[in-house]
Amino acid sequence: MSNAVSALDGATYQGFCKVQEMGLVGMITLRGDLGAAAMAKAVKAVTGVAMPGQGAVTTGKGGTVAWMSPDELLVMVDHAGADAAVAKLSKALAKEHALAVNVSDARAVFHVTGQAAREVMAKLSPADVSALAPGIMRRTRLAQVAGAFHMLDEGTFEVVCFRSVAGYVFDVLANAAKPGSEVGVL
Amino acid sequence: MLTLHCPNCGVMADETELHAEGEAHIKRFGPGSSDEEFENYLFERKNPKGVHFERWRHVAGCGKYFHAARNTMTLEVYGTYSAQTLAPPKTLVNAIKKKHPEWEGWA
Incomplete structure (x- = not known):
């Protein structure tokens, strides 16, 4: 079989939250x-x-x-x-x-980890992130593309999107987690 | 900004997650119908100032269609219901009638 490679090969970004592409899932x-x-x-x-x-x-x-x-x-x-x-x-x-x-x-998976992970997701999606809890799957949009996420625990979101937009989703997640851009609401 | 309850996946969906699909409960007239009926079916749409029944699609969510009853003037949402129906639920129609006695009805 060919050598499978994930969309961003495990790219990470460390802001006020950590954004990580989870490799092959x-x-x-x-x-x-x-x-x-x-x-x-x-x-x-x-x-x-x-x-x-x-x-x-x-x-x-x-x-x-x-x-x-x-x-x-x-x-x-x-x-x-x-x-x-x-x-x-x-x-x-x-x-x-x-x-x-x-x-x-055909998909890419990211983890957003950190105390203010809710804030990162809330910046990108119209979903009521404050009402989310582990065990709830929310299919929505992330900025301009379709995506879905759920909470693994209080400080970790698992995000799934199409592989073709993985680069975009990583960039918007990283941008939303940029140090100094904390809103401090969630 | 509209927020509609999607009856298919049970979430409160923001307008930007949805796609408006126009007037609900349109009866199709295909082959065998008169020119007038066909023209009506294709082009004639209600444009009320007030109660309106619409089709929406939860495009960035579950991807399914549903119906919504709302007010085009006040933006009040009376309720949403399944798309697998030919008429709005009686309870919803009655509730709207109670609020707006002058409303002429959905049909």
């Missing part, structure tokens, strides 16, 4: 009827994580499963294990109207 788009028992069973079998409810994200040892829309999940696993996970999901859902696709190399 396995990501699977899973679409289908999220209410179906077979779907919940397949997700549980492959990732060991329970099916998230509306707007939620569940994390476990086997990966992270995020609710993206009424018929779409984002499954995050090890990059190396993504193809195997897709095969398992496809097999488990063979009789369902569902589709699993490995989108690892």
Whole structure:
């Protein structure tokens, strides 16, 4: 197989928060009827994580499963294990109207870490970041492009965007985390 | 600035996350319809000063369509509801009627 490289190869920026591109992350788009028992069973079998409810994200040892829309999940696993996970999901859902696709190399993942991480996100998105808590997935826009984020803990955001705009998202995140630009509200 | 509740993903979505898709509950007239009906379907839109029913798409969020009832003059939002319907929910229509007794109704 070819040598997989992430969008920004782990670029980092240290401002009043740290912005880091997380390198290779396995990501699977899973679409289908999220209410179906077979779907919940397949997700549980492959990732060991329970099916998230509306707007939620569940994390476990086997990966992270995020609710993206009424018929779409984002499954995050090890990059190396993504193809195997897709095969398992496809097999488990063979009789369902569902589709699993490995989108690892079409997305980029960032972590924004620091006490004022909420502030960095609030500068770029119209979402009510003050109301966010770990376990909530928010799909929104980051400045001018689509993006999604959730909190890993009180001081860490995990941000997912399209690979084609990874450079842009890194730049706007870094700019929002620039020392001296703290607003001090969140 | 408008903030609408997306009934598909349950978040309060800012106007900049949404795309306006025009008037809601438009009945399609295709092959076999009269020229007048077809012209009506294609071009004739309400432009009320007051209560308006609209289609919106949560384009930067879940990507799904929904309907919203709002006031074009005061920008008051009466409510949002599923796009998988041919008419607004009765409870919503009644609530709007109660507020605006002079309103002529949605149809």
